[in-house]
Amino acid sequence: MKKKSGEKKYVRLLCVTPPDEKQKAGLLAFLEGKYGACEMDIVEDPSLGGGFRIEAGSDVYDWSIKGRVSQLRDSLTGATGGDNIISLLKERIGDFSLRRETSEKGTVVSVGDGIATVSGLESARYGEILVFDSGVKGMVQELGPGRLGCILFGGDTEVEQGSAVTRTGKAAGVPVGDAFLGRVVNALGQPVDGLADIEAAGYNPVETPAPGIVDRRPVDRPLETGILAIDSMFPIGRGQRELIIGDRQTGKTTIAVDTVLNQKDKNVACIYVAIGQKASSVAQTVETFRRYGALSYTTVVVATASDSAPMQYIAPYAGCAMAEYFMNTGRDALIIYDDLSKHAVAYRALSLLLGRSPGREAYPGDVFYLHSRLLERSASLSVAKGGGSMTALPIVETQGGDVSAYIPTNIISITDGQIFLESNLFFSGQRPAVNVGLSVSRVGGAAQSKALRKASGTLRLDLAQYREMEVFTQFSSDLDETTKSQLVYGSGLMRLLRQPQHMAMSAADQTIALVAAMSRMFVSVPTEEIGMKLKEMLRHVRMNHRDIYDELGKGGALDDAMRSRIISAAAEAM
DSSP states (O other), X not given: OOOOTTOOEEEEXXXXXXXXXXXXXXXXXXXXXXXXXXXXXXXXXXGGOSSEEEEETTEEEEOSHHHHHHHHHHHHTTOOOGGGHHHHHHHHHHHOOOOOOEEEEEEEEEEETTEEEEESOTTOOTTEEEEETTSOEEEEEEEXXXXXXXXXXXXXGGOOTTOEEEEEEEEOEEEESGGGTTOEEETTSOBOSSSOOOOOSEEXXXXXXXXXXXXXXXXXXXXXXSOHHHHHHSOOBTTOBOEEEESTTSSHHHHHHHHHHTTTTTTEEEEEEEESOOHXXXXXXXXXXXXXXXXXXXXXXXXXXXXXXXXHHHHHHHHHHHHHHHHHTTOEEEEEEETHHHHHHHHHHHHHHTTOOOOGGGOOTTHHHHHHHHHTTOOBBOGGGTSOEEEEEEEEEOSTTOTTSHHHHHHHHHSSEEEEEOHHHXXXXXXXXXXXXXXXXXXXXXXXXXXXHHHHTTHHHHHHHHHHHHHHHTTOSOOOHHHHHHHHHHHHHHHHTOOOTTOOOOHHHHHHHHHHHHTTTTTTSOGGGHHHHHXXXXXXXXXXXXXXXXXXXXXXXXXXXXXXHHHHHHHHHO
């Protein structure tokens, strides 16, 4: 501890019985040899059981019975060995010797709302884990003059003012491994599904630097969602970050869940992070995964609305660390953050409680960095780094369709595109309610299969023209035949893009459906019957023209000959 020249260092002596003058002089001589001039404050503490304890700033010298018991307990920790446990304990006790230990400890100044203010830990670092004497752990989030702001990963009722705090010197981390697939865990990686403990393959820090530019490779492999509207117009590649954005109750979570369901038998590990949601909603999602056989390759990380703000804050970083385990071992991972709006709100609450200055909409100034350092960790790694990937689908909720709000614009600028879900489309029955004009995928086109990319052709342009023409014709009753034909064609395309939830379409199905639709084969079919007609057509082609499916499934090109075969096969079912 640094002090000015001539300044005395104040130390505290805790003991059961006060020392006599000779003992006091000996203690002062020891302390002055280490710190220079000292002034000692003697405090009687019967809880020590005997001996004494010296606190010199953050340095602690513990010669008390209580401290010795703690040393013995630490020595016995980890003494496991099945039938040989007794012999191991005897060995540990036999080898046990008292040692004078120094440790850096602080004191809780105040606690409340998941935040603890700690003094006396001058050397603590940002992001370091602290352990309170009740066993609760916390993480340093604010460094101030003489005091630290610490977020608690447990009940703040277990932490009292004046209790001791110990440094660990370690950053926050979570257990990772293949054993976490099929399980529901909290933000600390602890199981909450009532099943057995999870055997971890290792620990990953919750915050790590994003892969560098030279460690990445272009996004060139598709991650199929099974949703025709997305795979055809806004394709997602492995390693991409595609934002799902829209008002509440517009199907954002449904798209994310359907994407997870479509990864069955595709060797993709999925991480679903639920932030600030109702426990009943999370339970429903877990049951959907279980019902469709997706839970076996999915880990659900839960920080519900009833959990504290620190747990909601750390949850997406913990989920990202679990996904990084698969990416760094050369595999593909998909992570869903549902949703980052609630994550930003939790971080805002923490920041205000920590005394940080509020900015726009009361968010702290580093809220952009909050999400950029999270989403930038998603990448497609180079072959030299194992060739793994982590695809991120963050979800953001808007208010009244306002995509220009603070948090939405921040995340839009970080991601590689967005899928915007419109309330009007949703309530009109167009589900998924994807707004073609505001949705975009900036890199996924390079990962889209050649056949599907060619089949989609002018689909986006045709839909945009239809939406524009539909608005214009509301003011006119006299329409020419060309306009009427275009409206019928456009409405058929919109009906074609309707898709029931949890009913994924393969790439071959999507290609065949688009080729038939773009050839105007559904123009003569009543709009309300297009869905049924599409099912019949796909079933007919699948059963009677299996060679078409096999070629498309193997990545076959959509040349003129293949297009003619598809149209001919589809016409048989029409």
